Amino acid sequence: MREQPGTAVPDRPDLRADCSRCFGLCCVALPFSASADFAIDKDAGKPCPNLLTDSRCGIHTELRQRGFTGCTVYDCFGAGQKVSRITFGGQDWRSGSRADARRMFDVFPVVRQLHELLWYLTEALELPAARPVHAELRRAHDRTEALTLGTPDELAELDVSAVRADVNVLLLRTSELARAGIGRGRKKERRGADLMGARLKGADLKGANLRGAYLIAADLTGADLRGADLIGADLRDADLTDADLTGVIFLTQPQLNAARGSHGTRLPPSLTRPVHWN
Missing domain, CATH: 2.160.20.80 (E3 ubiquitin-protein ligase SopA)
Incomplete structure (x- = not known):
């Protein structure tokens, strides 16, 4: 759903959306309401009318002009391709049962939250000032990555709030170390x-x-x-x-x-x- 980047950036390929390897999950799984961000109402699990059969957006280059600013803001942190290609082994939500599709739609936002945490943990591990907690950050990163590789049932039952709370303790410590002596x-x-x-x-x-x-x-x-x-x-x-x-x-x-x-x-x-x- 996001706009194409304007400049090249360092690689974090697993944590960057690759819409070509996703089945348009953000355009189906997520709900939105008519507002300044979206031109129409859409229920969770219902395909956006702009979604094409090949999982591309039919108005991608005109999203803002057509009232879909929210689509240009959203980013799944690579969760779309993880769920499409790994969690469900390349099975399109269109080709399975309704139950399979619902499970995919339930799992997608869970993996999206885990990938966002991985983005923060990856950044924290790149900060020299956070070296005193690098070992803990690495363990948290590896645990979180392992969770993203769970089965659909395991992911659907995961208490993401608890995972976020545990990681946040480390991110707070990282922030304190990184900002020490700056702008007191x-x-x-x-x-x-x-x-x-x-x-x-x-x-x-x-x-x-x-x-x-x-x-x-x-x-x-x-x-x-x-x-x-x-x-x-x-x-x-x-x-x-x-x-x-x-x-x-x-x-x-x-x-x-x-x-x-x-x-x-x-x-x-x-x-x-x-x-x-x-």
Whole structure:
């Protein structure tokens, strides 16, 4: 569902969506409602009317113009091809029984959450500052990867919330180590803060803790976000024009896709500049 990247990025192939190896699961399994993000209502398990028989999107190049902005924001972190090709061994949801299709649709969001955790753990393992917890991070990564290879029944019964809670302890520690000595001060502790529409143009947010912060439509033009923790931050319609996100930690492509930016916005090398940015 996501737009094609505008620039090349370092490989994390198993954690990047490859729609050519998926059976359009995000276009079938997930529900959406008519809103600013979607032009129509669609129930979970019902194919989007724009989904073609070869699992491609019939309006891929016109999604935003046709009212499907939400599709250009979404990313499955490679869960689509994992479920399609490995969990269900290449069996298309169209060719099996209704029960098999429902099971595939139930499993897909579970694997998507696990792959998102793998994205964070992979990033944490790449941070030199997190070396003191690298062994624990590696074990958590390997456990999470093993879970993604479970049977459909095992995945459907998995308590993902418990897995996330365990991993989050390590990600918090990683964040503290990575941000140590950067941007100290009370004003940098913005975890879960309501910053919707905030005027933060040119703000010094180096090393800030913005975990879960609400930055919807915030003006972050020219802001310095180097080394900030943005895990779970809501960046919908946030203006990142000319902002510096160099070294930002735990920022994902869907968050970036939901924001606005420019060619002057500086990004971490693991992410791509959305094609809809100026």
